[in-house]
Amino acid sequence: xxxxxxxxxxxxxxxxxxxxxxxxxxxxxxxxxxxxxxxxxxxxxxxxxxxxxxxxxxxxxxxxxxxxxxxxxxxxxxxxxxxxxxxxxxxxxxxxxxxxxxxxxxxxxxxxxxxxxxxxxxxxxxxxxxxxxxxxxxxxxxxxxxxxxxxxxxxxxxxxxxxxxxxxxxxxxxxxxxxxxxxxxxxxxxxxxxxxxxxxxxxxxxxxxxxxxxxxxxxxxxxxxxxxxxxxxxxxxxxxxxxxxxxxxxxxxxxxxxxxxxxxxxxxxxxxxxxxxxxxxxxxxxxxxxxxxxxxxxxxxxxxxxxxxxxxxxxxxxxxxxxxxxxxxxxxxxxxxxxxxxxxxxxxxxxxxxxxxxxxxxx
Ligand code: GAL
Numbered sequence: 014x015x016x017x018x019x020x021x022x023x024x025x026x027x028x029x030x031x032x033x034x035x036x037x038x039x040x041x042x043x044x045x046x047x048x049x050x051x052x053x054x055x056x057x058x059x060x061x062x063x064x065x066x067x068x069x070x071x072x073x074x075x076x077x078x079x080x081x082x083x084x085x086x087x088x089x090x091x092x093x094x095x096x097x098x099x100x101x102x103x104x105x106x107x108x109x110x111x112x113x114x115x116x117x118x119x120x121x122x123x124x125x126x127x128x129x130x131x132x133x134x135x136x137x138x139x140x141x142x143x144x145x146x147x148x149x150x151x152x153x154x155x156x157x158x159x160x161x162x163x164x165x166x167x168x169x170x171x172x173x174x175x176x177x178x179x180x181x182x183x184x185x186x187x188x189x190x191x192x193x194x195x196x197x198x199x200x201x202x203x204x205x206x207x208x209x210x211x212x213x214x215x216x217x218x219x220x221x222x223x224x225x226x227x228x229x230x231x232x233x234x235x236x237x238x239x240x241x242x243x244x245x246x247x248x249x250x251x252x253x254x255x256x257x258x259x260x261x262x263x264x265x266x267x268x269x270x271x272x273x274x275x276x277x278x279x280x281x282x283x284x285x286x287x288x289x290x291x292x293x294x295x296x297x298x299x300x301x302x303x304x305x306x307x308x309x310x311x312x313x314x315x316x317x318x319x320x321x322x323x324x325x326x327x328x329x330x331x332x333x334x335x336x337x338x339x340x341x342x343x344x345x346x347x348x349x350x351x352x353x354x355x356x357x358x359x360x361x362x363x364x365x366x367x368x369x370x371x372x373x374x375x376x
Pocket of ligand 1 (some may be wrong): 052054128129172176178179232262287288308
């Protein structure tokens with residue numbers, strides 16, 4: 014009996030948190046689900062969506078999954094119950110999201126994968142994304158452009174293995190770095206799996222998984238920090254000196270960079286990033302992060318909303334490329350990215366109106 018009362022209470026609590034919406038069926042046209050509020054990248058996307066939404070006659074609701082596939086599923090169910098016609102979703106976990114978007118498909122909803130491709134399901138209709146392989150290539154190229162001598166120490170880090178983009182970013186970086194690893198310009202210091210594969214110009218998904226499994230940051234600052242600390246503790250003085258660091262995004266770049274900066278045997282370091290997060294833009298101005306790959310979320314949010322509106326109107330979605338998600342070729346709309354360093358930070362991020370100069374010091 015106690016158990017039953019408990020279950021009823023939990024059910025009532027769930028209803029009050031998420032379920033009230035069931036009454037409001039048919040009230041939302043486009044549902045947007047983003048992975049978490051805890052990574053600044055997704056707050057940028059939210060802000061951009063909000064400004065695009067303000068200009069449409071359609072009703073739109075944005076929900077966050079807070080790094081949980083279970084919350085993501087609840088969010089999708091909530092939006093289905095509100096009668097959405099199109100779902101724009103950036104998944105927390107590429108594979109786990111498959112089952113949830115299948116629910117949306119069964120309800121006759123068009124599914125647009127946003128930024129991160131949902132894998133191994135037929136239930137993805139379209140994909141709106143940045144060119145993620147080129148993000149990794151831009152990072153690799155930055156490190157390659159700055160290396161002046163042979164036998165330079167290279168430290169590799171990756172994103173979360175549950176995010177398909179982590180594979181694309183690493184693949185892109187490997188395209189540029191591998192020839193320089195093979196010819197002895199770079200020496201990998203922190204991944205036995207990458208060392209074992211260093212003669213391979215192209216890595217299979219399985220091979221990438223092995224490396225990513227070893228050097229993943231899980232997109233988490235703390236994981237990134239403790240891995241970097243462990244790597245530098247294990248490295249000899251000779252394996253430090255001037256370091257070249259592939260960091261997969263801005264949050265992890267700041268935490269890994271801080272660890273390298275604090276090590277007395279590190280004389281200097283080049284470190285990559287992506288997303289042009291405000292804190293990293295300040296790090297770039299201050300010389301603590303070398304570069305970031307700017308992904309203009311204004312374009313991505315606009316493209317996703319334009320696509321959703323076209324589909325609601327019964328028009329064709331504009332796509333320019335396809336991505337294979339393991340189950341099908343997904344028609345996709347792809348956007349280019351821009352490398353930002355101290356030299357062009359003002360032009361690209363301030364003069365374009367993306368950020369205000371008052372958000373930074375020392376510009
Ligand atoms: C990726 C995304 C990146 C980065 C990362 C961490 O999927 O494309 O821009 O923010 O997630 O959340």
